[in-house]
Amino acid sequence: MSVPTSSLPIPDALDLAETQVRTAPRFRVICHDDPSTTTVFVVSVLRGVFRLPEARAVERMLCVHHTGTAIIGRYPRSLAERRVQRATATARANGYPLTFTVEQDN
Numbered sequence: 001m002s003v004p005t006s007s008l009p010i011p012d013a014l015d016l017a018e019t020q021v022r023t024a025p026r027f028r029v030i031c032h033d034d035p036s037t038t039t040v041f042v043v044s045v046l047r048g049v050f051r052l053p054e055a056r057a058v059e060r061m062l063c064v065h066h067t068g069t070a071i072i073g074r075y076p077r078s079l080a081e082r083r084v085q086r087a088t089a090t091a092r093a094n095g096y097p098l099t100f101t102v103e104q105d106n
Contacts, residue, residue, distance in 0.1 A: 024076050024077075025076075025077065025104060025105070026074040026075065026076065026104075026105040027074065027075060027076070027077045027080040027081075027102050027103060027104055027105055028071050028072075028073075028074055028080075028102070028103045028104075028105050029050070029071070029072040029073050029074075029075065029080050029083060029084055029100055029101075029102055030069050030070065030071055030072065030100065030101045030102075030103060031046075031060065031061075031064045031069065031070050031072050031098070031099075031100050032064070032068065032069050032098075032099040032100070032101065033064050033065060033067075033068045033069065034096075034097050034098060034099065036096060036097055037091065037096040037097065037098040038096075039061055039065065041091075041094065041096055041098070042057075042061045042064065042098065043057045043058055043061050045087050045090055045091065045098065046060055046061065046072060048090075049083055049086050049087040049090060050072050050073055050083055050087070052072070052073075060072055072100070074105050077102070080102045081102055083100075084100040084101070084102055087100050088100060
């Protein structure tokens with residue numbers, strides 16, 4: 001049975017753009033432990049740059065402290081890279097070696 005083409009919905013450009021955003025690959029931002037950066041500073045960066053709520057920032061900081069790394073969030077590539085650059089610049093400006101990396105999410 002064929003469906004008349006006039007009864008099929010035609011997606012508009014906005015619908016297509018939203019679909020592309022939802023299906024865009026995500027990238028993990030990972031925080032790495034170091035012996036110098038204070039826990040208070042890590043929480044500050046997680047709250048200020050990555051916009052994590054206080055409780056989540058503390059939880060992620062403790063995970064980094066105990067295991068050596070923690071996933072901070074999953075973002076589109078450009079956003080992940082911008083936040084990592086900002087967090088790294090903030091750390092260096094304050095004399096800390098705090099490190100973040102970006103990896104493609106599976």
